[in-house]
Amino acid sequence: MKRIEIIQNVLEANETVASRNQQLLDKHRVFAINIMSAPGAGKTSLILQTLTRLKGNLNTAIIEGDVASIVDAEKVQSKATAVVQINTGNMPESCSLIAAMIESALKDLPLDDIDLLLIENVGNLICPSEFTLGEHRRVVISSLPEGDDKPTKYPLIFVDADVVIINKMDLFPHVDFDITAFHRSVKGLNPKANVFEVSCKTGEGMEKWYSWVLEQVKTNATRL
Amino acid sequence: MKRIEIIQNVLEANETVASRNQQLLDKHRVFAINIMSAPGAGKTSLILQTLTRLKGNLNTAIIEGDVASIVDAEKVQSKATAVVQINTGNMPESCSLIAAMIESALKDLPLDDIDLLLIENVGNLICPSEFTLGEHRRVVISSLPEGDDKPTKYPLIFVDADVVIINKMDLFPHVDFDITAFHRSVKGLNPKANVFEVSCKTGEGMEKWYSWVLEQVKTNATRL
Numbered sequence: 351m352k353r354i355e356i357i358q359n360v361l362e363a364n365e366t367v368a369s370r371n372q373q374l375l376d377k378h379r380v381f382a383i384n385i386m387s388a389p390g391a392g393k394t395s396l397i398l399q400t401l402t403r404l405k406g407n408l409n410t411a412i413i414e415g416d417v418a419s420i421v422d423a424e425k426v427q428s429k430a431t432a433v434v435q436i437n438t439g440n441m442p443e444s445c446s447l448i449a450a451m452i453e454s455a456l457k458d459l460p461l462d463d464i465d466l467l468l469i470e471n472v473g474n475l476i477c478p479s480e481f482t483l484g485e486h487r488r489v490v491i492s493s494l495p496e497g498d499d500k501p502t503k504y505p506l507i508f509v510d511a512d513v514v515i516i517n518k519m520d521l522f523p524h525v526d527f528d529i530t531a532f533h534r535s536v537k538g539l540n541p542k543a544n545v546f547e548v549s550c551k552t553g554e555g556m557e558k559w560y561s562w563v564l565e566q567v568k569t570n571a572t573r574l
Numbered sequence: 575m576k577r578i579e580i581i582q583n584v585l586e587a588n589e590t591v592a593s594r595n596q597q598l599l600d601k602h603r604v605f606a607i608n609i610m611s612a613p614g615a616g617k618t619s620l621i622l623q624t625l626t627r628l629k630g631n632l633n634t635a636i637i638e639g640d641v642a643s644i645v646d647a648e649k650v651q652s653k654a655t656a657v658v659q660i661n662t663g664n665m666p667e668s669c670s671l672i673a674a675m676i677e678s679a680l681k682d683l684p685l686d687d688i689d690l691l692l693i694e695n696v697g698n699l700i701c702p703s704e705f706t707l708g709e710h711r712r713v714v715i716s717s718l719p720e721g722d723d724k725p726t727k728y729p730l731i732f733v734d735a736d737v738v739i740i741n742k743m744d745l746f747p748h749v750d751f752d753i754t755a756f757h758r759s760v761k762g763l764n765p766k767a768n769v770f771e772v773s774c775k776t777g778e779g780m781e782k783w784y785s786w787v788l789e790q791v792k793t794n795a796t797r798l
Contacts, residue, residue, distance in 0.1 A: 388613040389699050389728065390720025417700055419726045445669055445700040473727070474700060475613050476641055476669040495719035495742060496614025502643045503697070504613065518719060524748050 364481050367449035371456060371484025378461035380411075381570045382469060383563070384447075384485035386507060388500070389473030391493040392517040394422045395550035396559075397468050401429040403560050408465040408567060413455045415447040415472045422470060434458050438472055446477035449484055466567055475500065479507035487566060493518040494527045501535035508536055513544045513562065520549040588705050591673035595680060595708025602685035604635075605794045606693060607787070608671075608707050610731060611715035612724070613697030616741040618646045619774035620715060620783075621692050625653035627784050632689040632791060637679050639671040639696045646694060658682050662696055670701035673708055690791055699724065703731035710794060717742040718751045725759035732760055737768045739783065744773040 375382050385393050401410055411432040414423040423435035434455040438444035447469065459467070469485060471478045490511040492500050495518060501508045508514060514536050516529070529547070536545055544562060548555035599606050609617050625634055635656040638647045647659035658679040662668035671693065683691070693709060695702045714735040716724050719742060725732045732738060738760050740753070753771070760769055768786060772779035 388697065389724055390612060390717075416727055418729050419723075421723055421726060445698070472700070473612065474669070474698060476696070476698060477701075493614075493719065495717065495745065499643075499645055500613055502645060503640055505642050521719065521745065521748055524745055 361480060364449045367453055368482040368484040371449055371452050372486070374456060374461070375467065375484060375486075376574055378464070379571055379574055380461055380464050380467050381487075381567045382467040382483075382485040383487045383489055383566075384469045384471060384478075384483050385489045385491065386471045386475070386478045386511075387473060387491035387493070388475050388496055391473070391491045391496065392515075392550050393470045393473070393491060394425055396491060396515065396517070396548075397426055397470060398429065399550050399553070399556060400468065400560065400563065401426060403556070404466070404563065405429070407564060409463055410466040410468060411459050411464045413447075413452065413459075413467065413469045415451070415470055417444065417472060431464055432459050445472060445474050446481045447471050447483055448481045452483045465571075466563070475504040475507050479504075479510060486570060487512040489513040489515060491515045491517050492532070494521045494525050497526075498528045498532040498535070501532065501539055505539050508539045508543070511540060511543050513546065513559075514540075515559065516545065516547045517550055519547050519554055520552045585704060588673045591677055592706040592708040595673055595676050596710070598680060598685070599691065599708060599710075600798055602688070603795060603798055604685055604688050604691050605711075605791045606691040606707075606709040607711045607713055607790075608693045608695060608702075608709035609713045609715065610695045610699070610702045610735075611697060611717070612699050612720060615697075615715045615717040615720065616739075616774050617694045617697070617715060618649055620739065620741070620772075621650055621694060622653065623774050623777070623780060624692065624784065624787065625650060627780070628690070628787065629653070631788060633687055634690040634692060635683050635688045637671075637676065637683075637691065637693045639675070639694055641668065641696060655688055656683050669696060669698050670705045671695050671707055672705045676707045689795075690787070699728040699731050703728075703734060711736040711790060713737040713739060715739045715741050716756070718745050718749050721750075722752045722756040722759070725756065725763055729763050732763045732767070735764060735767050737770065737783075737786065738764075740769065740771045741774055743771050743778055744776045 409431040412430045633655040636654045
Protein backbone atom coordinates (compact mmCIF):
# COMPACT_ATOMS: atom_id res chain seq x y z
CA MET A 351 0.00 0.00 0.00
CA LYS A 352 2.11 2.84 -1.35
CA ARG A 353 -0.24 5.55 -0.15
CA ILE A 354 -0.23 4.29 3.45
CA GLU A 355 3.57 4.15 3.44
CA ILE A 356 3.79 7.73 2.26
CA ILE A 357 1.42 8.86 5.00
CA GLN A 358 3.59 6.99 7.49
CA ASN A 359 6.69 8.73 6.17
CA VAL A 360 4.95 12.10 6.40
CA LEU A 361 4.04 11.48 10.04
CA GLU A 362 7.56 10.34 10.91
CA ALA A 363 9.12 13.34 9.18
CA ASN A 364 6.68 15.55 11.08
CA GLU A 365 7.81 14.05 14.42
CA THR A 366 11.43 14.88 13.60
CA VAL A 367 10.65 18.52 12.90
CA ALA A 368 8.38 18.69 15.98
CA SER A 369 11.26 17.51 18.22
CA ARG A 370 13.52 20.15 16.71
CA ASN A 371 10.85 22.80 17.39
CA GLN A 372 10.60 21.74 21.03
CA GLN A 373 14.37 21.91 21.45
CA LEU A 374 14.38 25.44 20.08
CA LEU A 375 11.50 26.46 22.34
CA ASP A 376 13.26 24.95 25.37
CA LYS A 377 16.49 26.72 24.52
CA HIS A 378 14.63 30.04 24.66
CA ARG A 379 12.48 28.99 27.64
CA VAL A 380 9.22 29.31 25.72
CA PHE A 381 6.31 27.09 26.82
CA ALA A 382 4.02 26.11 23.93
CA ILE A 383 0.38 25.00 23.99
CA ASN A 384 -1.40 23.59 20.94
CA ILE A 385 -5.09 24.56 21.04
CA MET A 386 -7.42 22.39 18.95
CA SER A 387 -11.19 22.23 18.40
CA ALA A 388 -13.97 22.02 15.84
CA PRO A 389 -14.72 25.25 13.94
CA GLY A 390 -16.34 27.83 16.18
CA ALA A 391 -15.83 26.08 19.53
CA GLY A 392 -13.98 29.08 20.94
CA LYS A 393 -10.24 28.80 20.31
CA THR A 394 -9.83 32.49 19.50
CA SER A 395 -12.05 33.54 22.41
CA LEU A 396 -10.02 31.42 24.82
CA ILE A 397 -6.81 32.98 23.51
CA LEU A 398 -8.19 36.53 23.75
CA GLN A 399 -9.35 36.05 27.34
CA THR A 400 -6.06 34.39 28.30
CA LEU A 401 -4.03 37.22 26.76
CA THR A 402 -6.05 39.81 28.68
CA ARG A 403 -5.91 37.99 32.02
CA LEU A 404 -2.22 37.00 31.93
CA LYS A 405 -0.83 40.20 30.41
CA GLY A 406 0.85 41.25 33.66
CA ASN A 407 2.27 37.77 34.28
CA LEU A 408 3.51 36.49 30.95
CA ASN A 409 4.67 37.69 27.56
CA THR A 410 2.61 35.68 25.13
CA ALA A 411 2.95 35.11 21.39
CA ILE A 412 0.32 33.61 19.13
CA ILE A 413 0.56 31.46 16.02
CA GLU A 414 -2.78 31.49 14.19
CA GLY A 415 -3.54 28.57 11.88
CA ASP A 416 -6.38 28.98 9.40
CA VAL A 417 -7.29 27.54 6.01
CA ALA A 418 -7.89 31.09 4.80
CA SER A 419 -8.33 34.63 6.15
CA ILE A 420 -6.50 36.68 8.78
CA VAL A 421 -9.53 37.53 10.93
CA ASP A 422 -8.23 35.72 14.02
CA ALA A 423 -4.76 37.23 13.78
CA GLU A 424 -6.32 40.68 13.58
CA LYS A 425 -8.38 40.00 16.70
CA VAL A 426 -5.38 39.06 18.87
CA GLN A 427 -2.85 41.48 17.35
CA SER A 428 -3.15 44.26 19.93
CA LYS A 429 -2.99 41.99 22.97
CA ALA A 430 -0.09 39.66 22.16
CA THR A 431 3.65 40.25 22.25
CA ALA A 432 3.83 38.91 18.68
CA VAL A 433 1.53 37.18 16.20
CA VAL A 434 2.22 35.02 13.13
CA GLN A 435 -0.60 33.95 10.79
CA ILE A 436 -0.30 30.67 8.88
CA ASN A 437 -2.78 30.00 6.07
CA THR A 438 -2.79 26.32 5.18
CA GLY A 439 -4.83 26.67 1.97
CA ASN A 440 -7.33 24.17 0.66
CA MET A 441 -5.37 21.04 -0.18
CA PRO A 442 -6.54 17.92 1.65
CA GLU A 443 -3.27 17.66 3.57
CA SER A 444 -3.77 21.24 4.81
CA CYS A 445 -6.48 20.35 7.29
CA SER A 446 -4.05 20.83 10.18
CA LEU A 447 -1.00 22.78 11.16
CA ILE A 448 2.13 20.64 10.78
CA ALA A 449 5.51 20.96 12.49
CA ALA A 450 7.24 22.43 9.42
CA MET A 451 4.80 25.36 9.42
CA ILE A 452 5.62 26.04 13.08
CA GLU A 453 9.37 25.77 12.38
CA SER A 454 8.97 28.49 9.80
CA ALA A 455 6.77 30.65 12.06
CA LEU A 456 9.24 30.41 14.97
CA LYS A 457 11.81 32.25 12.83
CA ASP A 458 9.48 35.26 12.83
CA LEU A 459 8.97 35.34 16.61
CA PRO A 460 11.19 37.15 19.14
CA LEU A 461 11.68 33.96 21.19
CA ASP A 462 13.81 35.55 23.90
CA ASP A 463 11.00 37.98 24.73
CA ILE A 464 8.32 35.29 25.05
CA ASP A 465 7.26 33.09 27.98
CA LEU A 466 4.21 31.46 26.46
CA LEU A 467 3.32 30.50 22.90
CA LEU A 468 -0.33 29.72 22.17
CA ILE A 469 -0.81 27.92 18.85
CA GLU A 470 -4.35 28.10 17.47
CA ASN A 471 -4.70 25.07 15.21
CA VAL A 472 -7.04 24.84 12.20
CA GLY A 473 -10.68 24.17 13.21
CA ASN A 474 -10.84 20.40 12.86
CA LEU A 475 -11.27 17.48 15.28
CA ILE A 476 -9.52 14.92 13.07
CA CYS A 477 -6.30 15.92 11.30
CA PRO A 478 -4.62 17.95 14.10
CA SER A 479 -4.60 14.89 16.36
CA GLU A 480 -2.07 13.19 14.05
CA PHE A 481 0.43 16.04 13.75
CA THR A 482 2.45 17.14 16.77
CA LEU A 483 4.00 20.57 16.40
CA GLY A 484 6.65 20.61 19.12
CA GLU A 485 4.19 21.84 21.73
CA HIS A 486 4.57 21.00 25.44
CA ARG A 487 0.85 20.55 26.07
CA ARG A 488 -2.26 19.83 23.98
CA VAL A 489 -5.66 21.38 24.68
CA VAL A 490 -8.98 20.39 23.09
CA ILE A 491 -12.01 22.66 23.35
CA SER A 492 -15.47 21.14 23.03
CA SER A 493 -18.46 23.50 23.21
CA LEU A 494 -21.94 22.69 24.51
CA PRO A 495 -23.87 23.30 21.25
CA GLU A 496 -21.74 20.63 19.51
CA GLY A 497 -23.33 17.95 21.68
CA ASP A 498 -22.02 15.55 24.32
CA ASP A 499 -21.06 12.79 21.85
CA LYS A 500 -17.90 14.39 20.44
CA PRO A 501 -15.39 12.30 22.46
CA THR A 502 -17.15 9.15 21.22
CA LYS A 503 -17.15 10.31 17.61
CA TYR A 504 -13.67 11.90 17.47
CA PRO A 505 -11.77 9.87 20.09
CA LEU A 506 -8.13 10.32 19.07
CA ILE A 507 -7.93 14.05 19.70
CA PHE A 508 -9.27 13.50 23.23
CA VAL A 509 -6.93 10.57 23.95
CA ASP A 510 -3.83 12.75 23.58
CA ALA A 511 -5.12 15.92 25.27
CA ASP A 512 -3.63 17.28 28.49
CA VAL A 513 -6.65 19.54 28.94
CA VAL A 514 -10.23 19.28 27.73
CA ILE A 515 -12.15 22.55 27.96
CA ILE A 516 -15.94 22.48 27.88
CA ASN A 517 -16.79 25.94 26.57
CA LYS A 518 -20.03 27.95 26.19
CA MET A 519 -21.34 26.88 29.61
CA ASP A 520 -23.51 30.04 29.42
CA LEU A 521 -25.65 28.17 26.83
CA PHE A 522 -26.33 25.27 29.22
CA PRO A 523 -30.02 26.18 29.81
CA HIS A 524 -30.65 26.40 26.05
CA VAL A 525 -29.11 23.20 24.66
CA ASP A 526 -29.40 19.45 25.27
CA PHE A 527 -26.03 18.43 26.69
CA ASP A 528 -25.51 15.59 29.16
CA ILE A 529 -22.44 16.85 31.02
CA THR A 530 -22.11 13.68 33.10
CA ALA A 531 -22.04 11.58 29.94
CA PHE A 532 -19.40 13.89 28.44
CA HIS A 533 -17.15 13.64 31.52
CA ARG A 534 -17.60 9.85 31.52
CA SER A 535 -16.59 9.60 27.84
CA VAL A 536 -13.48 11.74 28.35
CA LYS A 537 -12.47 9.75 31.44
CA GLY A 538 -12.89 6.49 29.51
CA LEU A 539 -10.56 7.72 26.76
CA ASN A 540 -8.10 9.69 28.86
CA PRO A 541 -8.33 9.42 32.66
CA LYS A 542 -5.44 11.88 33.21
CA ALA A 543 -6.90 14.83 31.27
CA ASN A 544 -7.75 17.98 33.21
CA VAL A 545 -11.31 18.98 32.35
CA PHE A 546 -12.43 22.59 32.85
CA GLU A 547 -16.01 23.81 32.42
CA VAL A 548 -15.89 27.44 31.27
CA SER A 549 -17.60 30.24 29.42
CA CYS A 550 -15.17 32.43 27.51
CA LYS A 551 -18.08 34.86 27.11
CA THR A 552 -18.99 35.35 30.79
CA GLY A 553 -15.63 34.35 32.32
CA GLU A 554 -17.27 31.56 34.34
CA GLY A 555 -14.75 28.87 35.36
CA MET A 556 -11.81 30.56 33.61
CA GLU A 557 -9.67 31.07 36.75
CA LYS A 558 -8.88 27.34 36.93
CA TRP A 559 -7.63 27.45 33.34
CA TYR A 560 -5.47 30.55 34.00
CA SER A 561 -4.00 28.90 37.12
CA TRP A 562 -3.23 25.75 35.16
CA VAL A 563 -1.41 27.76 32.46
CA LEU A 564 0.64 29.74 35.00
CA GLU A 565 1.55 26.58 36.91
CA GLN A 566 2.65 24.80 33.71
CA VAL A 567 4.84 27.68 32.57
CA LYS A 568 6.45 27.89 36.03
CA THR A 569 7.08 24.14 36.23
CA ASN A 570 8.59 24.14 32.75
CA ALA A 571 10.91 27.04 33.59
CA THR A 572 12.13 25.11 36.66
CA ARG A 573 12.78 22.02 34.52
CA LEU A 574 15.03 23.87 32.08
CA MET B 575 6.88 17.72 -5.54
CA LYS B 576 6.09 14.02 -5.29
CA ARG B 577 3.59 14.46 -2.47
CA ILE B 578 1.53 17.05 -4.36
CA GLU B 579 1.43 14.80 -7.43
CA ILE B 580 0.12 11.92 -5.36
CA ILE B 581 -2.61 14.09 -3.85
CA GLN B 582 -3.52 15.18 -7.38
CA ASN B 583 -3.72 11.54 -8.48
CA VAL B 584 -5.88 10.69 -5.48
CA LEU B 585 -8.31 13.48 -6.34
CA GLU B 586 -8.48 12.46 -10.00
CA ALA B 587 -9.04 8.80 -9.10
CA ASN B 588 -11.77 9.94 -6.72
CA GLU B 589 -13.53 11.85 -9.52
CA THR B 590 -13.58 8.73 -11.67
CA VAL B 591 -15.23 6.64 -8.96
CA ALA B 592 -17.64 9.48 -8.14
CA SER B 593 -18.83 9.57 -11.78
CA ARG B 594 -19.38 5.83 -11.69
CA ASN B 595 -21.41 6.20 -8.47
CA GLN B 596 -23.61 8.84 -10.06
CA GLN B 597 -24.24 6.66 -13.11
CA LEU B 598 -25.32 3.80 -10.84
CA LEU B 599 -27.58 6.10 -8.82
CA ASP B 600 -29.14 7.49 -12.01
CA LYS B 601 -29.73 3.99 -13.37
CA HIS B 602 -31.77 3.21 -10.26
CA ARG B 603 -33.37 6.67 -10.11
CA VAL B 604 -31.88 7.49 -6.72
CA PHE B 605 -31.24 11.17 -5.93
CA ALA B 606 -28.24 11.70 -3.63
CA ILE B 607 -27.43 14.62 -1.35
CA ASN B 608 -24.06 15.03 0.39
CA ILE B 609 -24.54 16.75 3.77
CA MET B 610 -21.46 18.42 5.22
CA SER B 611 -20.72 20.53 8.29
CA ALA B 612 -18.43 21.06 11.25
CA PRO B 613 -18.86 18.58 14.13
CA GLY B 614 -22.12 19.16 15.97
CA ALA B 615 -23.71 21.62 13.53
CA GLY B 616 -26.77 19.38 13.11
CA LYS B 617 -26.29 16.94 10.24
CA THR B 618 -27.93 14.04 12.07
CA SER B 619 -30.75 16.25 13.37
CA LEU B 620 -31.47 17.53 9.85
CA ILE B 621 -31.55 13.95 8.56
CA LEU B 622 -33.82 12.76 11.38
CA GLN B 623 -36.32 15.60 10.83
CA THR B 624 -36.23 15.08 7.06
CA LEU B 625 -36.86 11.33 7.41
CA THR B 626 -39.85 11.98 9.68
CA ARG B 627 -41.38 14.69 7.50
CA LEU B 628 -40.88 13.00 4.11
CA LYS B 629 -41.71 9.44 5.16
CA GLY B 630 -45.02 9.42 3.26
CA ASN B 631 -43.46 10.97 0.16
CA LEU B 632 -40.10 9.31 -0.36
CA ASN B 633 -38.22 6.13 0.51
CA THR B 634 -34.96 7.39 1.94
CA ALA B 635 -31.68 5.61 2.65
CA ILE B 636 -28.84 6.99 4.75
CA ILE B 637 -25.09 6.57 4.54
CA GLU B 638 -23.49 7.63 7.82
CA GLY B 639 -19.84 8.71 7.71
CA ASP B 640 -17.97 8.93 11.01
CA VAL B 641 -14.38 8.63 12.15
CA ALA B 642 -15.55 6.23 14.85
CA SER B 643 -18.77 5.04 16.53
CA ILE B 644 -22.19 4.01 15.24
CA VAL B 645 -24.25 6.45 17.33
CA ASP B 646 -25.64 8.33 14.32
CA ALA B 647 -26.58 5.15 12.43
CA GLU B 648 -28.45 3.92 15.50
CA LYS B 649 -30.37 7.19 15.71
CA VAL B 650 -31.66 7.05 12.13
CA GLN B 651 -32.08 3.25 11.89
CA SER B 652 -35.80 3.05 12.65
CA LYS B 653 -36.82 5.88 10.32
CA ALA B 654 -34.90 5.10 7.13
CA THR B 655 -35.54 2.51 4.41
CA ALA B 656 -31.91 1.39 4.82
CA VAL B 657 -28.77 2.60 6.63
CA VAL B 658 -25.08 1.92 6.02
CA GLN B 659 -22.43 3.09 8.49
CA ILE B 660 -18.93 3.92 7.24
CA ASN B 661 -16.16 4.42 9.83
CA THR B 662 -13.21 6.19 8.26
CA GLY B 663 -10.76 5.61 11.14
CA ASN B 664 -8.07 7.98 12.28
CA MET B 665 -5.60 8.26 9.42
CA PRO B 666 -5.06 11.79 8.12
CA GLU B 667 -6.61 10.92 4.74
CA SER B 668 -9.74 9.68 6.56
CA CYS B 669 -11.03 13.13 7.42
CA SER B 670 -13.73 12.84 4.75
CA LEU B 671 -15.86 10.29 2.99
CA ILE B 672 -14.41 9.47 -0.43
CA ALA B 673 -16.12 8.08 -3.53
CA ALA B 674 -14.68 4.57 -3.09
CA MET B 675 -16.36 4.29 0.33
CA ILE B 676 -19.71 5.24 -1.22
CA GLU B 677 -19.18 2.77 -4.07
CA SER B 678 -18.79 0.03 -1.50
CA ALA B 679 -21.78 1.23 0.58
CA LEU B 680 -24.06 1.35 -2.50
CA LYS B 681 -23.63 -2.42 -2.86
CA ASP B 682 -25.35 -2.83 0.51
CA LEU B 683 -28.35 -0.64 -0.33
CA PRO B 684 -31.58 -1.81 -2.04
CA LEU B 685 -31.26 0.86 -4.74
CA ASP B 686 -34.50 -0.02 -6.56
CA ASP B 687 -36.49 0.66 -3.38
CA ILE B 688 -34.95 4.09 -2.75
CA ASP B 689 -35.87 7.56 -4.03
CA LEU B 690 -33.53 9.64 -1.93
CA LEU B 691 -30.07 8.95 -0.49
CA LEU B 692 -28.83 11.28 2.24
CA ILE B 693 -25.09 10.97 2.84
CA GLU B 694 -23.92 12.33 6.19
CA ASN B 695 -20.27 13.21 5.72
CA VAL B 696 -17.63 13.28 8.46
CA GLY B 697 -17.84 16.40 10.65
CA ASN B 698 -15.25 18.61 8.98
CA LEU B 699 -15.34 21.87 7.00
CA ILE B 700 -12.13 21.24 5.06
CA CYS B 701 -11.51 17.75 3.64
CA PRO B 702 -15.05 16.92 2.39
CA SER B 703 -14.96 19.91 0.05
CA GLU B 704 -12.24 18.22 -2.02
CA PHE B 705 -13.86 14.82 -2.44
CA THR B 706 -17.01 14.45 -4.51
CA LEU B 707 -18.89 11.24 -3.87
CA GLY B 708 -21.21 10.98 -6.87
CA GLU B 709 -23.90 13.07 -5.19
CA HIS B 710 -26.35 15.23 -7.18
CA ARG B 711 -26.36 18.08 -4.68
CA ARG B 712 -24.11 19.38 -1.89
CA VAL B 713 -25.44 20.87 1.34
CA VAL B 714 -23.41 22.68 4.00
CA ILE B 715 -24.84 23.30 7.46
CA SER B 716 -23.49 26.18 9.53
CA SER B 717 -24.91 26.65 13.03
CA LEU B 718 -25.26 29.93 14.93
CA PRO B 719 -22.95 29.08 17.87
CA GLU B 720 -20.07 28.51 15.42
CA GLY B 721 -20.05 32.21 14.57
CA ASP B 722 -20.74 34.20 11.41
CA ASP B 723 -17.15 34.04 10.10
CA LYS B 724 -17.19 30.42 8.90
CA PRO B 725 -17.63 31.19 5.16
CA THR B 726 -14.63 33.54 5.38
CA LYS B 727 -12.50 30.99 7.21
CA TYR B 728 -13.53 27.83 5.29
CA PRO B 729 -14.47 29.23 1.88
CA LEU B 730 -14.12 26.22 -0.43
CA ILE B 731 -16.91 24.15 1.11
CA PHE B 732 -19.30 27.11 0.67
CA VAL B 733 -18.19 27.82 -2.91
CA ASP B 734 -19.39 24.41 -4.12
CA ALA B 735 -22.59 24.15 -2.06
CA ASP B 736 -26.04 24.05 -3.64
CA VAL B 737 -27.64 24.76 -0.28
CA VAL B 738 -26.33 26.49 2.84
CA ILE B 739 -28.42 25.79 5.94
CA ILE B 740 -28.12 28.11 8.92
CA ASN B 741 -29.14 25.86 11.81
CA LYS B 742 -29.91 26.43 15.51
CA MET B 743 -31.89 29.64 14.85
CA ASP B 744 -33.55 28.94 18.24
CA LEU B 745 -30.26 30.06 19.86
CA PHE B 746 -30.33 33.45 18.11
CA PRO B 747 -31.16 35.44 21.28
CA HIS B 748 -28.29 33.79 23.17
CA VAL B 749 -25.31 34.08 20.80
CA ASP B 750 -23.50 36.84 18.91
CA PHE B 751 -24.16 36.11 15.25
CA ASP B 752 -24.41 38.77 12.54
CA ILE B 753 -26.81 37.09 10.14
CA THR B 754 -26.54 39.87 7.55
CA ALA B 755 -22.76 39.49 7.50
CA PHE B 756 -23.13 35.71 7.10
CA HIS B 757 -25.51 36.07 4.14
CA ARG B 758 -23.18 38.62 2.57
CA SER B 759 -20.17 36.29 2.89
CA VAL B 760 -22.04 33.36 1.34
CA LYS B 761 -23.31 35.53 -1.51
CA GLY B 762 -19.78 36.75 -2.17
CA LEU B 763 -18.49 33.19 -2.47
CA ASN B 764 -21.48 31.56 -4.12
CA PRO B 765 -24.31 33.81 -5.37
CA LYS B 766 -26.38 30.83 -6.59
CA ALA B 767 -26.58 28.96 -3.27
CA ASN B 768 -29.99 28.55 -1.65
CA VAL B 769 -29.74 29.69 1.96
CA PHE B 770 -32.30 28.43 4.50
CA GLU B 771 -32.51 29.66 8.11
CA VAL B 772 -33.82 26.80 10.26
CA SER B 773 -33.97 25.21 13.67
CA CYS B 774 -33.94 21.43 13.50
CA LYS B 775 -34.94 21.53 17.17
CA THR B 776 -38.11 23.65 16.89
CA GLY B 777 -38.89 22.98 13.23
CA GLU B 778 -38.68 26.71 12.40
CA GLY B 779 -37.98 27.31 8.70
CA MET B 780 -37.80 23.61 7.84
CA GLU B 781 -40.68 23.60 5.33
CA LYS B 782 -38.59 25.46 2.75
CA TRP B 783 -35.90 22.79 3.04
CA TYR B 784 -38.42 19.94 2.67
CA SER B 785 -39.96 21.63 -0.39
CA TRP B 786 -36.54 22.06 -1.93
CA VAL B 787 -35.71 18.37 -1.43
CA LEU B 788 -39.04 17.21 -2.91
CA GLU B 789 -38.65 19.53 -5.88
CA GLN B 790 -35.10 18.31 -6.56
CA VAL B 791 -36.07 14.64 -6.43
CA LYS B 792 -39.01 15.29 -8.77
CA THR B 793 -36.92 17.28 -11.26
CA ASN B 794 -34.25 14.59 -11.27
CA ALA B 795 -36.81 11.83 -11.92
CA THR B 796 -38.11 13.81 -14.90
CA ARG B 797 -34.57 14.20 -16.26
CA LEU B 798 -33.87 10.43 -16.25
